[in-house]
Amino acid sequence: MLKAKSVQASRVIRTDMVLPNDTNPLNNLMGGRIMHLMDIAAAISAQKHANRIVVTASVDNVSFGSPIQMGNVVTLEAQVTRAFNSSMEVFVKVFAENIPKGTKTLSNSAFLTFVAVDQSGKPIMVPEAIPETDQEKELFEGALRRRELRLVLANRMKPEDASELQSLFFGSAVPQPSK
Numbered sequence: 001m002l003k004a005k006s007v008q009a010s011r012v013i014r015t016d017m018v019l020p021n022d023t024n025p026l027n028n029l030m031g032g033r034i035m036h037l038m039d040i041a042a043a044i045s046a047q048k049h050a051n052r053i054v055v056t057a058s059v060d061n062v063s064f065g066s067p068i069q070m071g072n073v074v075t076l077e078a079q080v081t082r083a084f085n086s087s088m089e090v091f092v093k094v095f096a097e098n099i100p101k102g103t104k105t106l107s108n109s110a111f112l113t114f115v116a117v118d119q120s121g122k123p124i125m126v127p128e129a130i131p132e133t134d135q136e137k138e139l140f141e142g143a144l145r146r147r148e149l150r151l152v153l154a155n156r157m158k159p160e161d162a163s164e165l166q167s168l169f170f171g172s173a174v175p176q177p178s179k
């Protein structure tokens with residue numbers, strides 16, 4: 001049995017400055033570059049939790065709420081929300097900061113799933129992640145239904161087996177199909 005670790009221990013904060021090479025013709029940070037930064041911050045967080053090589057299994061919906069301008073400082077905050085068997089859900093928030101103006105806004109956020117693997121790429125067990133703060137507990141609680149949703153969408157789980165989703169939509173009194 002692997003020793004459980006706190007969510008806090010997986011926390012990663014990464015800061016970069018938006019430079020001309022990273023921008024589109026409107027001088028805003030390109031979406032693909034943001035996703036690259038998110039993938040790296042989240043992978044480091046998952047590695048810290050698992051102490052293993054990790055691979056990205058999926059990235060949930062990413063939408064870009066407000067542009068991040070050239071010269072802004074981009075801060076990414078990543079943490080494991082919940083660990084399952086070999087997989088971990090990681091939540092990443094992206095902030096854009098204009099230091100001279102003294103503004104800092106949340107630009108976007110996403111959930112990514114990583115799988116810990118051995119040297120041959122085979123999935124391997126990870127420790128449990130223990131949430132401590134109210135926000136960590138809220139993210140932990142929601143992780144099960146987000147996992148079901150992404151596995152159903154990836155055709156890796158039958159909708160009728162997604163019990164958390166069913167109880168969300170139809171209440172807990174939904175009769176489960178007999179296996």
Ligand SMILES: CC(C)(COP(=O)(O)OP(=O)(O)OC[C@H]1O[C@@H](n2cnc3c(N)ncnc32)[C@H](O)[C@@H]1OP(=O)(O)O)[C@@H](O)C(=O)NCCC(=O)NCCS
Pocket residue numbers: 054055056057058084085086087088113115117121122123150151154156
């Ligand atoms: C991710 C990967 C290791 C899963 O391997 P697999 O043989 O399908 O393994 P399994 O079916 O046993 O699933 C292993 C875990 O991955 C999770 N998983 C697999 N596909 C997933 C998906 N699309 N979304 C979320 N989780 C997924 C499973 O739920 C399972 O989690 P659990 O162990 O916590 O229950 C494999 O598909 C892979 O190597 N993919 C390529 C990864 C990659 O190249 N990423 C980009 C570069 S890092």
